[in-house]
Amino acid sequence: MKISIAQLNYKIGNFEGNKDLICKALEKAKKEGSDLVIFSELCIPGYPPLDLLDRVDFIEKCDQTVREVAGFCTGINAIVGSPTFNPDPEGKKLNNSALVLSEGKIIFKTNKALLPTYDIFDEYRYFEPEKNFSIFSIKGIKIALTICEDLWDEQPFDNKFEKSRLYTVSPMDELSRYNPDLIINISASPFSYTKVEAKKNIFISKAVKHKIPVITANQTGANTELIFDGASLIISPDGKIFRQLGYFEETVATFSLEDVISGATTYKNIVYEPVSLVHKALITGLRDYFAKTGFRKCIVGLSGGIDSAVVICLASEALGHENVKALLMPSRYSSEHSVSDSISLAGNLKADYEIISIEKPFSAFLETLAPFFKERKTDVTEENIQARIRAVLLMAFANKFGYILLNTSNKSEAAVGYGTLYGDMAGGLSVIGDVYKTDVYKLARYINRESEIIPESIIRKLPSAELKPDQFDTDSLPEYNILDSILYQYIELQKPANEIEPDGFEKLDVDKVLRLINYNEYKRYQAPPVLRISSKSFGDGRKMPIVAKY
């Protein structure tokens, strides 16, 4: 039997567009003599549809699209993912279904049993879990069809406090009673740079346990924060990887099931540097945010620092240098190299830029406020005014010319609140808001891997907000390598305060950092959506109370 995996990039709610993608893949697979094409979880509406699932007309459109795709399945079978109405009188209104289509009909249907409801996932919000398990056959091959988490009944967690068996059911144990010949898993599994190997191992362990092949189909592309790496797998019965589809690539791959079973693998495991995958992920996130919203052009404020430098390089690669505009907005406190370095960078990228001094609006604000502030000392107020003036200028360009403002805050800053709300925290999309400062440096080095795009002086200078004379980040924050280690242990690993290894740092200072993280929840609440590349990013996946005693 010939099987194809369709690893595609869907847009949420774009039923016509998604159907076209699916039908083109079916066409290609037919030409390649395929018997079965596997599409990803919820491919019909695109993933994640969120509360669009609460709208009856949205589900009706899913139904209609499934029927249309089924009509296209002549001489070929397809597995697609779609929400369907739960036929039972009780429970959630929907199921998260995998549907087998053939000759205009739905010939088999099963629903997701394990509904991830943690981090960014909230599937029990919408779906009733499957309780009855069964298999289906194509050309005499008995297939156990599972949906993403269904194979993750046993999973490693970063948070030690979590149980490794998060569910009381194991769908594959139930399905194994029917002695299937093959496990298929359709998924919409977002990228996380720490989960690349863990994902492979989950599938390998199932192949080995049940001594049959595992074939997975993941979606790719990005929908706002979430970036899907694709990397769909074909695993032989002895747990060897037969083939892996490309990271962040749309592709339709056809292969012979007999080859998989015979174990004729020629696959070589390529260990990717995490930074190269993070780089691809962010490019994908940027590209799709623009492609799917219909915007073409972005604007970035270039400070002369490493964060905005990395963001503009990513944007230039994702959107083309002709679609990138930079504003250089020096103040009375800006160093000369801030402007000259930024000009070099824009030049290297062939990106259009303007230099706009913020002096006039800054003076006007100071004058306007002087009668009220009187003898009060200069403090963070005046620093924030500068950051906010820059946001006003950037947004003015965005409004006048139709740019999307890219936010350039990194995860370390966002964590400790080192940023100005309505100032440098502004933007339509946070590009590196899930990248710790130390990893921003790694990205910069990676961007410069072939030639010096980011001037070396930008990479080497001490981080500074330049909002008052001789200001450096380390005046009020620990060194970034120490800070990032604390942040990772607290945010990703969710360690209690007393278990965080301060890495040579004072215990007292660890507590101070944790207090900063918690105190600044109110700022992050109003931050733009963040491209997610880790297992715990700020945003919907981390829901912390604003008003609480920490």
Next chain:
Amino acid sequence: MKISIAQLNYKIGNFEGNKDLICKALEKAKKEGSDLVIFSELCIPGYPPLDLLDRVDFIEKCDQTVREVAGFCTGINAIVGSPTFNPDPEGKKLNNSALVLSEGKIIFKTNKALLPTYDIFDEYRYFEPEKNFSIFSIKGIKIALTICEDLWDEQPFDNKFEKSRLYTVSPMDELSRYNPDLIINISASPFSYTKVEAKKNIFISKAVKHKIPVITANQTGANTELIFDGASLIISPDGKIFRQLGYFEETVATFSLEDVISGATTYKNIVYEPVSLVHKALITGLRDYFAKTGFRKCIVGLSGGIDSAVVICLASEALGHENVKALLMPSRYSSEHSVSDSISLAGNLKADYEIISIEKPFSAFLETLAPFFKERKTDVTEENIQARIRAVLLMAFANKFGYILLNTSNKSEAAVGYGTLYGDMAGGLSVIGDVYKTDVYKLARYINRESEIIPESIIRKLPSAELKPDQFDTDSLPEYNILDSILYQYIELQKPANEIEPDGFEKLDVDKVLRLINYNEYKRYQAPPVLRISSKSFGDGRKMPIVAKY
């Protein structure tokens, strides 16, 4: 048997403070000869603790606090709510538990079985549901102890597409096998102005069905967006309300169970005007946001319009007029009455105010941008600059003097994106972001119920943003009564487009309004937390994709 309901106002994570509240209530109940005090759901950590539940040290503190409260239960029994570690090897790491405490010990424990996971609720994110049901006895009275949603196995939904039986289990049907004498329900049930009667009816129906009394204990007070109305109920076996505790009031009420059973009710149902409850809710939300964050003073930009007028009146009532500061920030487009009406209003409230022209910064921005904008026509860019200058000024005062900026956007504006990001959409808390414009008028009339606090001219003038000459809201939006009706049908009732009654309005225009709602998701994503008073507010309870085809 004497029973007390403790309807209290907890702060999330404030273990010492919550314990003190609980112990004082126990003390009072003891003096009143009570045998059992009922506290609300998750009273130990305060509700909603959100992802603090992912932190093992947080749960350990809950455990510790429960033990301390148990030690205080001498000669009296208490029911408290707390997360507990799930002892089973599989499943979610926690249970949402009700614990019966007596003489230093936990004498009974049961867990929530129905875990609301919709709208603002996400309990399956943390908790494993109860599957084994049992009852306990105090003084020979057999008690069926349930937690909030456990009694809501059958519930009315606004969205017709939802099933009325959202769960496949009915905890009370299971518990009824033990022939209990009494149903107790502990809850943390947030206020919604449309749910006041529905809540009563749920409890009444359970009393009538099982022919035994129902006693409920809800929390009160607010935690960021969520406002809890208290209004705990005692219902007699024939479904009559024996007593209802006050709305939004902290109280400990003791009564004799025999009186409840004998049906000796003297309760008179008071039908509250929704506007009076909404008013109380917003005051509670404001008061607790400040009390629980430790801030005292707020700042409000007064435009001369009705929204900011209502917000400052609510703030003055919640925080005291001495803690309210108003900024009047006229521009070249402001009408004279904007300033004079605002001065009258501030005077009526005895609130401190300053008049600050935005002309200097506005001119400075126009000058700074002129070389780049060249011959381009004036458009929404220049309107947004004005709104953003005002945000810079308000935030400068907030930063310099320690005010919290209150946001004054209403729900109708937020819905259609009639507001400037980083401008009038700024603020630490959105006070009326869940109040439709037509209801803002009702609130204004209610505020003026005894004397004219809000000048009549503010109530009567045509809504205008005053960002360009002769601008009125109705230039680009339908009349607010028509708009709000469409919004309510789409947002609260989640009707499909073709079922929305346009109320004399053109079908074409309904579609335009729906497009505006969906298009502006990116703005609302960055809005401040909104005090929630409806069944569907913007914020965490409404998760819509930003990048999607609607």
